[in-house]
Amino acid sequence: MPAPPAISVLLPVRDAQGTLQEALDSLRAQRFEDFEVLVFDDGSRDGTFAVATAAAASDSRIRVLRGPGHGLVPALCSLLAEARAPLVARMDGDDRCHPERLLRQKAALDEDPSLAGVGAQVELFRDDRPVSPNLLAYAAWLNTLTTPEALFHDRFVESPLCHPSVLLRRDAVLAAGGYRDGPFAEDWELWLRLLSSGYRLRCVAPVLFSWRDHERRLTRTDARYSAKAHVALKARYLAPLLSGREFTLWGAGQSGLALKRALATHGVSPVRFIDVHPRKVGTRLEGIPVLGPEDVGPPRGHLVAAVGAKGARAEIRAHLAALGWREGEHFTCAG
Incomplete structure (x- = not known):
């Protein structure tokens, strides 16, 4: 049996013939060639499977799996179980990689064993x-998160990594529980779970990934990627940090x-709001006093x-830093 490759590329796909x-x-x-590509055709109704099998016939590094269309997370779980490499890369069927993507990302992980x-x-x-x-x-913001510290501080702002661009240590993903299905974005939930478990993540420069936007993206069509679902996910991972604290x-x-309302479902409520709007300062909002920035102290x-x-x-960061607040210890950005 051949030795396992260094990287397994997980590529779930549905109806991506074109x-x-x-x-x-x-x-x-x-440029880095020691990898396998696992294509999971999840119930395509077009010629996707034929494209994948033709590619596999011409390149032994490509393997094709087929599923009944149960969705992205079950497909990812199947791919993760099938992967033979210690590193797993994500890829979607409508994006493009720069030729040095895997080379540079693997080098980053080799240089810093603390990165998951x-x-x-x-x-x-x-x-x-x-x-x-x-x-x-959003993409411009993602591209600023090139240190583990920057990404950790912004983890509650939005999902801090482009999912199809990542290269992950398979054992870290499995130790954290793998991909989970639920009423949330499966990628952001995994990043928050890894980070809350003490793992470190960051973004690699320069631009190594071309990310296609189109109207059929799940982020536009699936409720798990809605603003309401994002707030609920933030609250789920913020609440343990705030529980029992003013x-x-x-x-x-x-x-x-x-x-505030999402946190309340976890039994956590603020003692005060801070806001700059002059008509809000000095009032109460949902029973909670609203103060101005000058009242922070x-x-x-x-x-x-x-x-x-x-x-x-x-x-806000500059205002708080001037008053001696340290990010991570005294305050967290979530918007």
């Missing part, structure tokens, strides 16, 4: 029209109120910042 070949070609063009995984800096593209400004802003919630707007308890306005997070 893009799968391009994705596979980008993998076959990798790395993502890659990304570029976005569409075939039909320009990518939306909001998605471009905490302040900076943000009495839409984002802050949504998080030196560190006490913990503070969670949940403000969605552009630039607000940087301003």
